[in-house]
Amino acid sequence: MSVKTPASEPPVRVLVVEDDEGIAGPLRRGLSRSGYEVELVGTAAAALAAAPADLVLLDLGLPDLDGLEVCRRLRESADTAVIVVTARGEEGDRVAALDEGADDYLVKPFGLAELQARIRAVLRRVHPSGPTVYAAGPVVLDPRTRRVSVRGQEASLTPKEFDILECLIADVGRAVSRQELLTRVWDEHWYGPGRVLDVHMAALRRKLAVDGLIETVYGHGFRLRPSAPGDGD
Numbered sequence: 416m417s418v419k420t421p422a423s424e425p426p427v428r429v430l431v432v433e434d435d436e437g438i439a440g441p442l443r444r445g446l447s448r449s450g451y452e453v454e455l456v457g458t459a460a461a462a463l464a465a466a467p468a469d470l471v472l473l474d475l476g477l478p479d480l481d482g483l484e485v486c487r488r489l490r491e492s493a494d495t496a497v498i499v500v501t502a503r504g505e506e507g508d509r510v511a512a513l514d515e516g517a518d519d520y521l522v523k524p525f526g527l528a529e530l531q532a533r534i535r536a537v538l539r540r541v542h543p544s545g546p547t548v549y550a551a552g553p554v555v556l557d558p559r560t561r562r563v564s565v566r567g568q569e570a571s572l573t574p575k576e577f578d579i580l581e582c583l584i585a586d587v588g589r590a591v592s593r594q595e596l597l598t599r600v601w602d603e604h605w606y607g608p609g610r611v612l613d614v615h616m617a618a619l620r621r622k623l624a625v626d627g628l629i630e631t632v633y634g635h636g637f638r639l640r641p642s643a644p645g646d647g648d
Contacts, residue, residue, distance in 0.1 A: 426452045427538065430468035432485065433457065433500070434478055438523070442472065445527045451534075459485045467493045470534060470541075475501040475512070483515050490516035496541040498533060500525070529595050532586065536599075539585075549584040552628050552642040556584050565623055575600055576619045579612075583629065583639035592636040 429446055433439040434457040443453045456462050459480035462471070471489060475482030486497055499512045504522040512520050518537045521530060539558075549556045553566040561577055563570045572580065578600040582591055596612055616637065620629055630638045 426450055427470065427534075428452045428454070428466075428468040429534070430462065430465055430471045430495075431455045432459070432462040432471060432477065432482075433474045434476075435474075438474075442527075442530075446531075449531060463488055463492075468495055470496040470498065470538060472498050472500050472530075473517070475499060475503055475508070483511055486512060486515045486517055494541075496537045498530075498537060500530070526592075526595075528589070529592075529598070532582075532591075532595065532599070535585065549581075549587075551584050551587050551639050552625055554580075554584065554623060554625060554628065556580060563623075565625065570622050572619065572622060573615075575615050576622065579615055579619055580623075580639075583637060587639050587641050590632040590635055590638045594636075596636060 427450075429451045431439055431442050431446075431453060433442065433455070436457075439455050439457070443455050446453050454465060454468065456465055457478075459477045459482070462473070462477075462485055473482050473486060473489075477485065482499065482501065486499065489495055489497055497517045498519045498521060499517045500521050500523065501508070501512075502523045503509075509520045518541060519533050521533055549558070554570075555564045556562075556577075558581060563572055563577065563580065579596060582596055582599055593612055601611075616629070623629070628640055628642075630640060632638050
């Protein structure tokens with residue numbers, strides 16, 4: 416899926432700070448195919464000297480300076496979104512990175528689709544220039560007010576139900592994996608039963624009461640249709 420920007424706007428610039436070419440190369444190719452303008456550097460010095468980017472994907476294990484220090488300096492010098500992408504999965508590392516100003520934290524290995532979803536979510540928060548209201552069929556979701564309406568009537572959703580719907584409606588048509596939903600709605604350290612997602616999804620479908628809008632992608636996860644059968648599809 417390409418990055419949707421007005422014709423008069425340049426593509427989103429992403430700086431990838433990664434010294435492992437086996438990771439950096441596929442990242443650059445995958446993001447470039449999706450419409451991002453990607454610059455790749457392998458050291459902290461090069462990252463700090465690079466032209467300002469819209470978003471930085473930052474590895475913590477750099478050869479010349481710890482990534483946490485790079486994150487701190489980037490946030491001091493520019494209004495740049497930072498997603499830490501690292502093999503360090505301990506809670507302490509995650510907390511330290513977020514305290515230094517990181518906007519999100521993703522542990523390797525990860526899928527390109529999840530990374531792109533994280534990028535879109537961070538850019539919406541940091542640079543809210545895109546649409547502020549999402550719609551699919553008769554359902555309208557406003558992230559700013561955290562309100563959802565169905566055919567003009569407000570739906571009363573729990574916070575988790577709202578977050579699940581926002582993940583789906585922000586990228587209509589994409590099949591979102593169960594693991595991605597658990598990670599984004601709960602967190603990547605969620606160790607509870609996966610059935611908790613099914614319980615919330617069943618409640619969400621019941622409250623929206625729009626048959627066929629949320630599809631189950633068997634063996635993978637869920638997808639939100641642009642419109643439900645009978646609503647102009």
